[in-house]
Amino acid sequence: MTLRPALESDAPAVWRVHTASVQALCAGWYSEQEITVWIARLVADAYRRAIRAHSMVVAERDGDVVGFGELDLERREVVAVYVLPDATGAGVGSALLAHLEATARSHGLERLTLCASLNAETFYAHRGWRAAAREKHRLTSAVAVDCVRMDKALAA
Numbered sequence: 001m002t003l004r005p006a007l008e009s010d011a012p013a014v015w016r017v018h019t020a021s022v023q024a025l026c027a028g029w030y031s032e033q034e035i036t037v038w039i040a041r042l043v044a045d046a047y048r049r050a051i052r053a054h055s056m057v058v059a060e061r062d063g064d065v066v067g068f069g070e071l072d073l074e075r076r077e078v079v080a081v082y083v084l085p086d087a088t089g090a091g092v093g094s095a096l097l098a099h100l101e102a103t104a105r106s107h108g109l110e111r112l113t114l115c116a117s118l119n120a121e122t123f124y125a126h127r128g129w130r131a132a133a134r135e136k137h138r139l140t141s142a143v144a145v146d147c148v149r150m151d152k153a154l155a156a
């Protein structure tokens with residue numbers, strides 16, 4: 001597995017990872033309706049904008065994108081860490097998260113925040129993140145999903 005900065009041409013692959021990951025890994029924690037609305041909001045073009053605006057990294061295995069991580073330096077926030085369902089449990093998510101934290105540190109940030117989906121709270125907690133509060137992440141005017149606001153002080 002290798003990590004590299006995302007290119008705009010990775011947008012469709014990143015979209016595929018995000019969609020498959022939400023569908024498989026968040027199911028069980030959210031209702032079918034929430035997952036359907038969540039996935040419908042994901043569009044490949046938005047990733048091109050995110051790749052330009054944020055710090056995005058992809059994990060590749062045998063030339064295929066199997067995970068991605070997104071960091072918004074301005075908002076000091078980890079926006080996303082997603083791994084393909086059949087690539088989980090092999091350290092990809094840990095590597096992506098460590099990379100984003102190192103990038104933030106190298107830009108002089110001392111603290112990061114994120115809104116973890118309920119299924120991912122333990123993953124972050126095991127990596128030094130502290131749960132601060134339950135929040136609602138609005139998907140549409142009618143649907144908002146539960147998430148956990150978490151933060152982490154970055155070691156110098």
Ligand SMILES: CC(C)(COP(=O)(O)OP(=O)(O)OC[C@H]1O[C@@H](n2cnc3c(N)ncnc32)[C@H](O)[C@@H]1OP(=O)(O)O)[C@@H](O)C(=O)NCCC(=O)NCCS
Nearest residue numbers: 025081082083088089090091092093094116117120123126
């Ligand atoms: C959360 C997520 C990013 C973790 O990615 P990952 O590549 O599985 O992460 P790692 O392999 O580094 O670590 C997974 C943990 O699960 C454990 N694990 C063991 N076998 C596993 C398996 N078959 N599948 C998943 N996790 C497994 C690992 O040992 C590790 O445990 P630890 O936290 O005690 O160290 C991934 O599950 C995911 O994409 N989830 C859905 C997306 C999501 O909710 N992202 C967060 C949005 S804020």
